[in-house]
Amino acid sequence: MADFDISFYRNKKVLVTGHTGFKGSWLCKILTDAGADVTGYSLEPPTDPSLFEIAEIGRDIHSVIGDIRDYSTLKKAFDEAQPEIVFHLAAQPIVRNSYKDPGYTYETNVMGTVNILECVRNSSCVKSFLNVTTDKVYFNKEWVWGYREDEKLDGYDPYSNSKSCSELVTHSYKDSFFSDGRAAISTARAGNVIGGGDFADYRIIPDCIRAVQRNDDIMVRNPLSIRPYQHVLESLYVYLMIAAAQYENIKYAGCYNVGPDDRDCCETGALVDLFLRYWGSGQKRIDCCDEGLHEANVLKLDCSLLKNTFAWSPRWNIEKAVEKVVEWSKCWLNHGDVRVCMDRQIDEFFA
Numbered sequence: 639m640a641d642f643d644i645s646f647y648r649n650k651k652v653l654v655t656g657h658t659g660f661k662g663s664w665l666c667k668i669l670t671d672a673g674a675d676v677t678g679y680s681l682e683p684p685t686d687p688s689l690f691e692i693a694e695i696g697r698d699i700h701s702v703i704g705d706i707r708d709y710s711t712l713k714k715a716f717d718e719a720q721p722e723i724v725f726h727l728a729a730q731p732i733v734r735n736s737y738k739d740p741g742y743t744y745e746t747n748v749m750g751t752v753n754i755l756e757c758v759r760n761s762s763c764v765k766s767f768l769n770v771t772t773d774k775v776y777f778n779k780e781w782v783w784g785y786r787e788d789e790k791l792d793g794y795d796p797y798s799n800s801k802s803c804s805e806l807v808t809h810s811y812k813d814s815f816f817s818d819g820r821a822a823i824s825t826a827r828a829g830n831v832i833g834g835g836d837f838a839d840y841r842i843i844p845d846c847i848r849a850v851q852r853n854d855d856i857m858v859r860n861p862l863s864i865r866p867y868q869h870v871l872e873s874l875y876v877y878l879m880i881a882a883a884q885y886e887n888i889k890y891a892g893c894y895n896v897g898p899d900d901r902d903c904c905e906t907g908a909l910v911d912l913f914l915r916y917w918g919s920g921q922k923r924i925d926c927c928d929e930g931l932h933e934a935n936v937l938k939l940d941c942s943l944l945k946n947t948f949a950w951s952p953r954w955n956i957e958k959a960v961e962k963v964v965e966w967s968k969c970w971l972n973h974g975d976v977r978v979c980m981d982r983q984i985d986e987f988f989a
Contacts, residue, residue, distance in 0.1 A: 649675065651722045653716065693835065736800070777789070777793075781938070784895070785939055829865065859926060866937065
């Protein structure tokens with residue numbers, strides 16, 4: 639099962655919410671390369687620059703610009719697309735921004751989930767739905783071992799908590815409206831993803847890219863924080879695998895952690911050191927204490943369920959992931975063809 643054939647998606651009608659974001663752009667590129675008929679629904683790209691615009695993702699798909707909180711506009715786009723498969727990625731994804739505007743975060747992450755599930759409930763076209771959440775949905779006890787899917791859901795900050803609520807909404811809809819099996823409903827709780835084309839604020843790899851662009855040293859807020867870092871293609875492969883598997887057999891519907899092996903969960907400072915080694919330009923890391931907003935110190939995922947269900951295992955370790963981030967970023971900074979670079983990395987990963 640882990641070596642599922644991506645050609646499964648050829649000619650499939652797929653809806654991706656949040657398609658203008660970093661993850662959504664990579665997902666659309668994979669799907670269109672595989673021959674899928676993709677509709678995206680999202681706000682305008684959340685960053686400037688953005689991967690969506692740099693890689694010209696919009697030329698490959700039907701792109702609808704709209705707010706996930708706006709049910710009527712979403713429903714219109716949904717009805718026109720008539721998707722068989724839905725990947726729900728639309729979200730306010732930044733922890734620190736959720737402290738600044740918790741209301742917007744909850745509206746987007748909770749009611750946005752309600753809205754897309756209402757579209758699925760009021761249709762007959764969808765066979766497979768996947769809600770992409772986060773590793774931060776769990777009640778964090780600062781354990782040194784990974785959380786399992788049956789652990790308590792209770793994220794601390796507004797972002798994490800809103801994604802916990804999104805999980806609960808999905809489970810309720812699954813039990814209340816899809817127990818007849820007409821659509822397979824799953825959630826995927828992914829670790830911290832890194833990859834070329836992420837320009838978000840308050841994320842360590844984009845901060846590294848911005849620093850080396852300015853020829854500055856890299857300031858690291860919480861160098862000892864441990865996170866399950868993985869390349870974006872790692873998580874997207876799993877999303878595609880789950881959605882395909884449950885499309886063909888509803889027994890695969892459920893909730894799954896998506897993260898690296900324990901040996902690739904690393905301190906943020908160590909991740910920066912890896913980046914500097916592959917970048918090779920002479921900057922250094924400067925640690926600084928952040929005594930501001932609460933963020934977890936240790937966060938790991940136990941992915942045994944995913945491994946046992948699908949005979950899956952991660953393909954790229956943390957060093958390979960960082961190498962690929964640097965490869966893409968240098969291609970972009972040197973005015974290379976980032977679409978070709980993305981295709982090359984996708985081909986290498988899926989091969």
